[in-house]
Amino acid sequence: MASVAPAISGPHQYLQAQTRWSRVEIAFWLATLLPFVVAPNYLVLASQVAITALFALSLDLILGYAGIVSLGHAAFFGFGAYTAGIISKYGWGEPLSGLLISGIAAGLLGYLMSFVIARFRHLALIMITLGFGFLLLEAANSASWLTGGADGLQGVRMWPLLGIFKFDLWGVTSYWYSLIVLFLLFLVSRRLIHSPFGLSLRGIRENIVRMRAIGAESRAHLQKVYTISAAMAGIAGAVLTQTTETVSLGVLDFQRSADLLVMLILGGAGRLYGGIVGAILYMVARDQFSGINPQYWYFPIGVLLIAVVLFLPNGILGGLAKITASERLQKWMRTLPPWLRGAS
Amino acid sequence: MTTPVLSTRGLQKSFGSLVVASDIAIALPQGVRYALIGPNGAGKTTLINLMTGMLRADAGQILLGDDDITALGPEARVRRGLVRTFQINSLFPDLNALEAVTLAICEREGVSRTWWRPLSAYSGAVDEAYGILKSLMLAEVCYRHTRELAYGQQRLLEIAIALATRPKVLLLDEPAAGVPREESAELFAAVTNLSRDITVLFIEHDMDFVFRFASRIIVMVGGRILLEGTPEQISADPRVREVYLGGAHHG
Ligand SMILES: Nc1ncnc2c1ncn2[C@@H]1O[C@H](COP(=O)(O)OP(=O)(O)OP(=O)(O)O)[C@@H](O)[C@H]1O
Ligand SMILES: [Mg+2]
Numbered sequence: 001m002a003s004v005a006p007a008i009s010g011p012h013q014y015l016q017a018q019t020r021w022s023r024v025e026i027a028f029w030l031a032t033l034l035p036f037v038v039a040p041n042y043l044v045l046a047s048q049v050a051i052t053a054l055f056a057l058s059l060d061l062i063l064g065y066a067g068i069v070s071l072g073h074a075a076f077f078g079f080g081a082y083t084a085g086i087i088s089k090y091g092w093g094e095p096l097s098g099l100l101i102s103g104i105a106a107g108l109l110g111y112l113m114s115f116v117i118a119r120f121r122h123l124a125l126i127m128i129t130l131g132f133g134f135l136l137l138e139a140a141n142s143a144s145w146l147t148g149g150a151d152g153l154q155g156v157r158m159w160p161l162l163g164i165f166k167f168d169l170w171g172v173t174s175y176w177y178s179l180i181v182l183f184l185l186f187l188v189s190r191r192l193i194h195s196p197f198g199l200s201l202r203g204i205r206e207n208i209v210r211m212r213a214i215g216a217e218s219r220a221h222l223q224k225v226y227t228i229s230a231a232m233a234g235i236a237g238a239v240l241t242q243t244t245e246t247v248s249l250g251v252l253d254f255q256r257s258a259d260l261l262v263m264l265i266l267g268g269a270g271r272l273y274g275g276i277v278g279a280i281l282y283m284v285a286r287d288q289f290s291g292i293n294p295q296y297w298y299f300p301i302g303v304l305l306i307a308v309v310l311f312l313p314n315g316i317l318g319g320l321a322k323i324t325a326s327e328r329l330q331k332w333m334r335t336l337p338p339w340l341r342g343a344s
Numbered sequence: 345m346t347t348p349v350l351s352t353r354g355l356q357k358s359f360g361s362l363v364v365a366s367d368i369a370i371a372l373p374q375g376v377r378y379a380l381i382g383p384n385g386a387g388k389t390t391l392i393n394l395m396t397g398m399l400r401a402d403a404g405q406i407l408l409g410d411d412d413i414t415a416l417g418p419e420a421r422v423r424r425g426l427v428r429t430f431q432i433n434s435l436f437p438d439l440n441a442l443e444a445v446t447l448a449i450c451e452r453e454g455v456s457r458t459w460w461r462p463l464s465a466y467s468g469a470v471d472e473a474y475g476i477l478k479s480l481m482l483a484e485v486c487y488r489h490t491r492e493l494a495y496g497q498q499r500l501l502e503i504a505i506a507l508a509t510r511p512k513v514l515l516l517d518e519p520a521a522g523v524p525r526e527e528s529a530e531l532f533a534a535v536t537n538l539s540r541d542i543t544v545l546f547i548e549h550d551m552d553f554v555f556r557f558a559s560r561i562i563v564m565v566g567g568r569i570l571l572e573g574t575p576e577q578i579s580a581d582p583r584v585r586e587v588y589l590g591g592a593h594h595g
Binding site: 010011012014015016018019191192194195196197198199200202203205206207209210211212213214215216217218220221224 | 396398418419420421422423427428430434435436437438439442443444446447448450451452455456457458459460461462463464466467469470471473474486487505506508509
């Protein structure tokens with residue numbers, strides 16, 4: 001997140017400053033604990049938000065950093081969700097190992113897909129990912145002996161987390177669980193984007209032709225990030241299954257991929273927090289709106305999306321970063337006491 | 345005679361009926377500063393594309409030292425030390441100069457596969473990147489996004505990124521295109537003062553710079569090599585005067 005840039009004394013200090021935790025970031029993660037106190041009736045929603053945020057983060061890694069457009073990311077979310085559900089249905093309800101297995105399964109699927117993905121860009125990619133999403137949805141629909149088809153997967157029963165915490169109706173365990181998984185995978189992503197590998201991904205996004213001219217292993221990089229992203233999406237799906245104890249075909253729906261893209265664009269792609277902020281705004285707003293007038297939900301979203309793309313091409317976070325980087329604000333910030341400035 | 349660092353034999357390329365490279369045979373000895381000149385559309389950029397593997401030749405061979413690299417892809421050729429820059433800036437607009445050069449170094453060293461250690465842990469790579477930027481007068485602006493750099497600085501960054509790959513042979517496609525004259529002179533001085541371990545071939549339209557900075561010159565016309573020689577030989581040759589120097593103004 002944006003913070004006031006400290007004076008740079010050399011390239012090492014500059015790069016270290018890039019990876020430092022800003023106060024805004026720390027405040028943000030502390031604020032994710034607020035629902036337990038302020039909105040204990042909304043923990044189920046909060047848990048859904050955390051899951052979606054994780055899903056959006058997985059898309060940000062490939063879209064925001066490596067520039068791979070995907071309209072079928074729900075394929076991996078759904079694959080993870082079904083894997084977790086089926087394992088549990090057939091007798092293994094331990095959540096953490098279930099999560100791991102689902103992540104590996106989705107990662108493997110992503111790895112296989114990545115051989116195709118790494119060869120294409122732009123419109124071709126949209127079509128391929130879209131087609132792949134439809135394919136998986138139809139496969140899950142017709143394999144009803146395994147997935148329950150349109151009726152959804154019945155009989156998912158999760159054991160208590162760590163053998164102690166039952167998944168309760170109020171979503172206390174669910175939110176803790178989703179939040180911790182989100183935070184851990186956020187840490188992994190944060191590490192990844194500040195690594196040499198993360199730099200190469202941005203290079204691919206910015207100019208893949210030049211990457212060839214410096215001898216970069218672009219294809220291997222793309223395959224790797226796609227696999228990681230697929231595994232993360234699968235884990236997000238698995239958390240959804242485990243916290244709701246059902247799986248429906250909706251986890252593979254095109255709508256889910258499209259909504260995800262909307263959230264990421266709203267929040268700001270390629271900023272790590274963009275997907276998370278987008279997921280929070282989108283899900284909370286949808287919850288509020290659909291209480292009033294569910295059939296009109298996409299009207300304000302449509303307006304908002306157009307407005308953001310027109311006026312904030314880098315999303316809400318991109319707009320905020322621009323404001324905080326402006327001369328006048330910097331001047332004003334310097335008049336504040338240091339602990340308020342957000343710099344560490 | 346020692347083996348040339350880079351050579352081609354019978355290189356051939358057509359776009360449909362347009363022949364852009366016809367029986368190209370060149371041989372660049374170690375450490376030389378070559379200029380490749382010729383009127384617009386002569387096929388100079390195409391020749392660089394062929395040598396670096398960005399275009400596939402219809403026929404012929406490309407050798408780096410004693411190795412035939414004709415079948416290798418562009419990335420593999422770069423890793424062996426055959427590196428180019430672009431006539432039209434081909435940079436990373438949203439990376440800053442320090443990141444762009446560090447990126448090339450990390451790819452060269454193979455550390456770009458690492459995703460669990462921060463970039464700042466590779467202080468050797470960072471120092472090297474900063475050193476390259478400094479040598480090209482870019483240290484001051486190295487934290488600025490590439491797209492915010494002045495045009496001349498972007499041209500220098502083109503070269504900085506190429507140098508970060510540790511080239512043996514550096515092919516510069518009009519490195520000073522669009523740069524004001526005084527800055528061009530600085531740029532060419534920086535290029536010719538590079539280590540003699542690096543063999544340089546540059547395309548340039550301005551004859552002053554060509555004669556000042558090249559030790560040998562290749563003249564291309566209509567997809568063929570017309571002539572190859574020292575600046576004295578080239579300037580004295582009547583055919584060159586006719587097709588190139590004497591004719592309409594080019595570049
Ligand atoms: N991909 C392509 N497809 C078809 N024709 C091409 C292609 N690339 C180049 N050409 C044509 O090949 C000829 C040689 O082009 P090239 O870019 O190599 O010229 P050049 O010597 O670099 O010229 P300049 O001095 O203008 O840069 C030109 O006539 C050009 O139009
Ligand atoms: Mg050219």
